[in-house]
Amino acid sequence: MGTIHKTGCVLCAQNCGLEIEVEANRIGKVKGDKTNVKSEGYVCRKGLHVAYHQHNADRLKYPLKKVGDKFERISWDQAIDEIANKLKSIIDQYGPRSFAYMGGGGQGCHFEVPFGVRLMRGLGSQYQYSALAQEFSGAFWVCGRTHGKQYLHDQPDVNNTDVLLVFGWNGMQSHQIPQAPRQLQRLSKDKDKMLIVVDPRVSETAKLADIHLQIRPGTDALLLKAMISIILSEGWANEDYLANRTSGFDQVKSYFENFDIRSALKTCELEFDQVREVARLYATRKSSLRYDLGISMPSRFAVCSRPMSCRKKFSPIIPRDCGRFSSPV
Ligand code: SF4
Structure with a gap:
């Protein structure tokens, strides 16, 4: 033992x-x-x-140097000296901008970044790349606009939400919130709560959903525009919130007026009545939103990631009884 x-x-x-x-x-x-x-x-x-x-046998535990077509174990001192000399000679010959740092993985791609960034700064290069830049550059940009800092991200407060609206997120497989499968199953079994999934795929999460909008891929922004138009035209928007907690709403309001919602939803390959019901539930009950890679990779991610969120300074539409967000994380 x-x-x-x-x-x-x-x-x-x-x-x-x-x-x-x-x-x-x-x-x-x-x-x-x-x-x-x-x-x-x-x-x-x-x-x-x-x-x-x-304890994986392939785990790298000490420096290896390629000699011919084989790798030989060398000391840390030898490895550091040889690498430092090589880096210096590259700078002398090509300049510091010949270096870029590519890293990331696990932990939101940030675990080793402080070391990588400092190495790049020490070398005189500003180039740093990671998987995060590929997946979430839109999210960071929008967080900067809505929270004032790009690294302030929000999470749905699943414990206190009555309606969880999910866009392109398969939490049963990808997690991304604490105890995701457990939380989603709880939500799905609770008769007083609702799980609504927007996903072209019948994902593991969609299988648990009370309502699954099996949207045509790439039409998320159109669906969101239709939902906002429905909420505004039905009078479900939280006018107090809009007046006191947002700015610029009048500038965007006309964008959602006189909009052909039914034609838009045909393009999305969704039923008007079902989308109207989703908009009603989201706007009139304590609700929150979770999005993920399904909409964060396409080109309209910045548009999709925020319009339905609560407590956002520039949010054009606010449900009446919005769920709390445990932000910042
Ligand atoms: S969900 Fe928990 S156990 Fe699973 S990989 Fe993430 S941190 Fe580890």
């Missing part, structure tokens, strides 16, 4: 609490930590298999 240690999984940004058994410097049994206030014992299969990553 080894020693039990409490720790956190670093394989994604949820950082679920783990209890791991360590014996002879090796991880043995792993289970969820029920005392962790965020994950409450939840752990997915990746977290249960942290030992696979920690």
